[in-house]
Amino acid sequence: MTFLKTTFQYIALVSLILTSFVSSANPPKEIFWEDLIPQGHMQINTQAQANHEGSEQNWVQPDLNAPVVKALDGKSVSLPGFVVPLEGDSEVITEFLLVPYFGACIHVPPPPPNQIVHVTIKGGVPIDSLYDAIVVTGVISTQTWSGEIAQVGYTMKAVGVAPFEL
Template sequence: MSDDAAVEVYWEDLVPEGFNELTAPLMQHDSQMTQLQPNAPVVEKYDGMRVKVPGFVVPLEGDADKITEFLLVPFFGACVHVPPPPSNQIVHVTFEEGISIDNLYDAIWVTGEMSTEGWKGDIASVGYRLSGEAVEAF
């Protein structure tokens, strides 16, 4: 873990200047929830930077006690109850040792080193990755 203070990064910071998010319907005609911008551009300056990002957890891997892998999203229900936001509005987070999340309904801060490498899973394409160091209440 670095001695450098983590830079607070908010969701609007992860969208490149001049990039307009699509304002199209979120559902296809067959009612399937589809991510409309799976290849949205990322902000390269965050690659390798130690950051602190707020958001909500969509668990991917873990058990009842600890989560080792999750998606961090800007609003509750993203990727679960509503279609995934653009890929530059999702962060794939991993915690090697796993962490406990008390309540998935609550927003959290996640601190760690960010990468703009991207990730693709069954739920969504993701623009950012974060190697997690710490989680705290938002």
């Protein structure tokens, strides 16, 4: 019985070492917003067309059929962007939209769905300032999401959030 227990502990230890070696050998792929647009797709530039005047009720999200990059589905990635909070409290947020520029979905119309990522993070994360860019790391999915302010082309289960540094 002791031999089996020792053998099992040895196998568990070797498995743990191999798992940590493999995960450190494959760090998350750093991606940027243009990587979320399939090659050959002509993307509408909503930031250039943004009108800061007028009523929010008149905002229309453009290019609702904007395609996603299917090859990203299930990949571990890091993506910089800005936060549009959806769920949380005064201390942490647990659900938010990650957008490519400050004010998207709040001060200007939302970008196309393939330029918005719906993020959830277990336990939440403190966000000091919505004006500051962050980097979100996690597993991205091409699963869509729809809320009151936007239709989204990607979702992500985040495992980490850090300040964006040049």
